[in-house]
Amino acid sequence: xxxxxxxxxxxxxxxxxxxxxxxxxxxxxxxxxxxxxxxxxxxxxxxxxxxxxxxxxxxxxxxxxxxxxxxxxxxxxxxxxxxxxxxxxxxxxxxxxxxxxxxxxxxxxxxxxxxxxxxxxxxxxxxxxxxxxxxxxxxxxxxxxxxxxxxxxxxxxxxxxxxxxxxxxxxxxxxxxxxxxxxxxxxxxxxxxxxxxxxxxxxxxxxxxxxxxxxxxxxxxxxxxxx
Numbered sequence: 001x002x003x004x005x006x007x008x009x010x011x012x013x014x015x016x017x018x019x020x021x022x023x024x025x026x027x028x029x030x031x032x033x034x035x036x037x038x039x040x041x042x043x044x045x046x047x048x049x050x051x052x053x054x055x056x057x058x059x060x061x062x063x064x065x066x067x068x069x070x071x072x073x074x075x076x077x078x079x080x081x082x083x084x085x086x087x088x089x090x091x092x093x094x095x096x097x098x099x100x101x102x103x104x105x106x107x108x109x110x111x112x113x114x115x116x117x118x119x120x121x122x123x124x125x126x127x128x129x130x131x132x133x134x135x136x137x138x139x140x141x142x143x144x145x146x147x148x149x150x151x152x153x154x155x156x157x158x159x160x161x162x163x164x165x166x167x168x169x170x171x172x173x174x175x176x177x178x179x180x181x182x183x184x185x186x187x188x189x190x191x192x193x194x195x196x197x198x199x200x201x202x203x204x205x206x207x208x209x210x211x212x213x214x215x216x217x218x219x220x221x222x223x224x225x226x227x
Contacts, residue, residue: 018063025208074099083151172221180217
């Protein structure tokens with residue numbers, strides 16, 4: 001990955017090159033050596049910005065904010081992934097699925113969304129990036145019936161935990177887990193769960209360069225999968 005050296009911090013009025021910001025974040029995650037010389041995350045940012053001018057795929061438009069709020073935010077959950085088959089529900093512009101697929105080539109990622117517009121972008125982008133570990137699923141989650149269940153189901157921009165669990169648990173293996181990416185601690189959503197014992201943990205996530213709360217709700221699917 002090309003970098004011209006880290007200049008300054010991310011405070012207002014200072015300049016930080018997006019590629020440098022990404023390298024710093026990857027270093028914090030311990031991914032800098034594995035992704036050294038791999039420019040695909042920056043290529044993804046370029047494609048997202050180009051398409052966003054016409055298709056409004058994300059409200060985040062500045063390159064540095066895309067690095068922190070989309071790329072590094074997506075990569076922050078890698079330690080919590082389980083198994084080889086990963087489903088990203090409501091992937092939208094390919095988040096978190098595409099950054100995860102770049103960083104975890106040994107895993108297979110299924111990116112599900114009902115929006116044709118967004119999946120056209122995702123389809124072209126995975127072709128440009130040469131990702132052979134990504135499968136697109138153009139369907140609503142309630143109508144999705146895969147041939148094989150998933151080890152991990154991720155959701156970054158879906159509904160509340162109650163609805164997510166209702167749809168996602170039946171898509172997991174008996175040992176699978178559901179990861180819900182949230183901002184502030186989702187107390188009200190947790191209280192809305194019919195069975196709070198499905199929650200394994202709620203982890204506070206650090207995203208380099210992001211001055212905002214991030215939490216990951218980890219849920220198990222054993223009860224539904226066994227049934």
